[in-house]
Amino acid sequence: SQKIEQNSEALNIQEGKTATLTCNYTNYSPAYLQWYRQDPGRGPVFLLLIRENEKEKRKERLKVTFDTTLKQSLFHITASQPADSATYLCALSQGNLIFGKGTKLSVKP
Amino acid sequence: DAMVIQNPRYQVTQFGKPVTLSCSQTLNHNVMYWYQQKSSQAPKLLFHYYDKDFNNEADTPDNFQSRRPNTSFCFLDIRSPGLGDAAMYLCATSRDSTGTSAYNEQFFGPGTRLTVL
Numbered sequence: 001s002q003k004i005e006q007n008s009e010a011l012n013i014q015e016g017k018t019a020t021l022t023c024n025y026t027n028y029s030p031a032y033l034q035w036y037r038q039d040p041g042r043g044p045v046f047l048l049l050i051r052e053n054e055k056e057k058r059k060e061r062l063k064v065t066f067d068t069t070l071k072q073s074l075f076h077i078t079a080s081q082p083a084d085s086a087t088y089l090c091a092l093s094q095g096n097l098i099f100g101k102g103t104k105l106s107v108k109p
Numbered sequence: 110d111a112m113v114i115q116n117p118r119y120q121v122t123q124f125g126k127p128v129t130l131s132c133s134q135t136l137n138h139n140v141m142y143w144y145q146q147k148s149s150q151a152p153k154l155l156f157h158y159y160d161k162d163f164n165n166e167a168d169t170p171d172n173f174q175s176r177r178p179n180t181s182f183c184f185l186d187i188r189s190p191g192l193g194d195a196a197m198y199l200c201a202t203s204r205d206s207t208g209t210s211a212y213n214e215q216f217f218g219p220g221t222r223l224t225v226l
Contacts, residue, residue: 041197
C-alpha cells in the first residue's frame with residue numbers, strides 16, 4: 001500500500017528565510033497531490049493542489065513542486081513569518097486522500 | 110460564511126457508553142467524510158458519503174457507524190467507545206462531480222476532541 005513520509009516531524013527556521021518541507025511516497029504516483037495547513041486543535045485547511053503533469057504551482061508566498069521520478073513533492077514558504085508556524089500535511093490521491101503525519105514548522109522572530 | 114460545523118467541540122464519554130458526534134455544512138457539498146486523528150498522527154479516513162451512498166474503509170472498526178439523513182448533516186456514532194478511540198474526529202466535505210473525490214479540495218470542520226474515561 002502507499003506510504004507517505006514527510007521529511008521531519010519538526011522544522012525550525014528564522015523569520016524571513018524560506019521553509020522547505022518534503023513529502024515522499026513509496027508506490028505509484030498519484031494523479032493529484034494536495035497540501036494542507038493544520039493549527040493546533042483545528043481542522044486542516046487546504047492550501048494547494050498539484051497534478052501529476054504539473055511540475056510547479058504557486059500561490060502568493062507558497063510554491064509546490066511535484067517530481068514523479070523522485071516520488072517527491074516539495075513545499076516552499078518564502079519570506080516566512082511567525083504566523084506561518086503550523087503543521088503542514090501532504091495528501092495523495094488514491095481513490096480518497098491519504099494524509100501524511102505532517103511537519104510542524106516553527107518560524108522564530 | 111459557508112462552513113463546516115462540528116458539535117460539540119469537546120466530548121467526554123465513559124468507556125462503553127455510546128456517543129454521537131455531529132457535523133453540518135452550509136456548502137451544499139455532495140461528499141462528506143469522517144476522519145480520526147490521534148496526536149501527531151495523520152488524519153485517518155473512517156468512511157465517507159458520496160451523496161447518499163455510504164463508503165466504509167476496510168479497516169474501520171464495526172464499532173463506528175455513520176448516518177447522513179440529508180445533504181447538510183452527517184453523524185458519527187461510536188457504539189461502545191474504548192480507551193483507544195480517544196482522538197480528534199474531523200468532518201470534511203468536498204464538491205465532486207467526477208466520481209473520484211480525491212481530485213477536489215476538502216473543507217474541514219474544527220473537529221471534536223473525544224475523551225474516553
